Amino acid sequence: MSASVLSACALPADGPASASYARSAVQHVASDAPNDAAAERFILVDLTPRTAEISSAGRRSSLAGAFSRLSGSRDLVIGPGDIVRVTVFEAGTGGLFNPQNTVLARGNFVDIPDQEVLRNGTLAVPYAGQVNVTGRRPVDVAEEVEARLRQRAIEPQVVVSVVNRRSNLATVGGDVNKPGRVALTPGQDRVLDAIAAAEGSKFPDYETLVRVTRSGRQSVARLSAIHSNPANNIPVGPGDVITLERDPRYFVVMGALGPPAQTQIARTPLQQTTGLARSALFSFDRDRMNLAEGLAKGGGLLPDRADPYTIVVYRRERPRVLQEIGADVRPFAGGGDIPTVYRLNVRDPSGFFVAQRFLLQNEDIVYVANSPVSEVLQISAIVRDISGTVLTVRDAGNR
Numbered sequence: 128m129s130a131s132v133l134s135a136c137a138l139p140a141d142g143p144a145s146a147s148y149a150r151s152a153v154q155h156v157a158s159d160a161p162n163d164a165a166a167e168r169f170i171l172v173d174l175t176p177r178t179a180e181i182s183s184a185g186r187r188s189s190l191a192g193a194f195s196r197l198s199g200s201r202d203l204v205i206g207p208g209d210i211v212r213v214t215v216f217e218a219g220t221g222g223l224f225n226p227q228n229t230v231l232a233r234g235n236f237v238d239i240p241d242q243e244v245l246r247n248g249t250l251a252v253p254y255a256g257q258v259n260v261t262g263r264r265p266v267d268v269a270e271e272v273e274a275r276l277r278q279r280a281i282e283p284q285v286v287v288s289v290v291n292r293r294s295n296l297a298t299v300g301g302d303v304n305k306p307g308r309v310a311l312t313p314g315q316d317r318v319l320d321a322i323a324a325a326e327g328s329k330f331p332d333y334e335t336l337v338r339v340t341r342s343g344r345q346s347v348a349r350l351s352a353i354h355s356n357p358a359n360n361i362p363v364g365p366g367d368v369i370t371l372e373r374d375p376r377y378f379v380v381m382g383a384l385g386p387p388a389q390t391q392i393a394r395t396p397l398q399q400t401t402g403l404a405r406s407a408l409f410s411f412d413r414d415r416m417n418l419a420e421g422l423a424k425g426g427g428l429l430p431d432r433a434d435p436y437t438i439v440v441y442r443r444e445r446p447r448v449l450q451e452i453g454a455d456v457r458p459f460a461g462g463g464d465i466p467t468v469y470r471l472n473v474r475d476p477s478g479f480f481v482a483q484r485f486l487l488q489n490e491d492i493v494y495v496a497n498s499p500v501s502e503v504l505q506i507s508a509i510v511r512d513i514s515g516t517v518l519t520v521r522d523a524g525n526r
Contacts, residue, residue: 206294380425
């Protein structure tokens with residue numbers, strides 16, 4: 128009789144039952160073929176090697192190709208505010224800069240005093256006049272000065288060098304140890320070079336976003352992604368602004384899991400007790416963390432409670448990722464990221480390999496459903512408790 132009564136009641140549980148996902152999903156992208164059945168709330172995707180790979184690739188941050196115009200090597204040009212030195216060599220004495228009978232203690236050349244390039248972009252060179260230098264390479268300016276001095280000096284040779292660059296600068300700020308402006312060199316300075324000049328990030332690379340702003344455009348990548356992929360270490364151009372921002376990521380684990388690891392943040396999980404639900408918030412301690420690692424952090428599946436057929440990850444997924452998987456995203460048009468549930472079956476031995484491929488993302492919720500058998504055991508335990516109480520009352524009445 129007790130079992131009959133209890134069968135009509137809702138038993139305590141950590142979350143939805145396995146069958147409720149298929150009933151509530153807008154559509155079901157199954158492991159063998161898409162399911163076009165429509166409902167209302169979310170998209171359900173079975174995790175396979177293919178869907179895990181597509182989903183994991185969809186969120187990788189990258190700077191590669193964001194600013195292709197600086198993809199090759201370049202020569203820096205002179206700009207207003209730069210300090211420029213002009214050196215003139217002559218073939219011998221008796222010329223314009225080395226008069227007759229001069230003792231050439233330092234050789235046959237003369238350094239014209241260093242000058243700051245004026246706002247109008249010109250530089251004054253004796254006997255050559257005002258020379259326009261802005262936007263030009265030092266070697267091009269030297270050729271023009273030589274041409275102007277050729278009728279006055281003896282076989283003049285001119286060297287133009289930038290002593291202090293004030294126009295070819297990039298700015299590095301945010302969560303760096305020494306924010307400020309970084310002078311670019313004629314070589315190919317890259318993002319990591321600029322960050323190193325600012326004495327590096329204050330926080331671990333997997334918690335740091337790098338935002339590059341150039342000519343009104345922005346591109347963002349995690350610092351750890353720049354370290355791991357050389358293509359993300361793009362060249363830096365004059366006027367670029369590089370901002371480092373701390374951005375710690377976290378994920379939540381819930382359901383039939385064992386005692387958690389000691390790396391959770393934000394709040395302490397409930398003590399593990401038979402029949403008691405538990406949840407915990409964990410931080411990412413590396414750039415990439417897969418579902419298998421996340422389950423291990425969460426304490427692993429409880430053998431007497433967990434349903435190995437139903438390990439799910441709740442996520443708001445990008446529409447283009449779901450389209451590549453094979454989902455029909457038209458019911459969610461214009462709504463931004465789409466509520467999605469990824470479902471994994473680890474009863475199949477290959478399921479753990481899929482869990483290794485599937486990368487967790489910021490704010491994911493990992494849930495392990497209760498096994499149907501555990502619900503039967505709960506009913507049995509309640510029946511046993513009720514029966515024991517009835518027997519105790521009856522015995523007390525017989526005394």
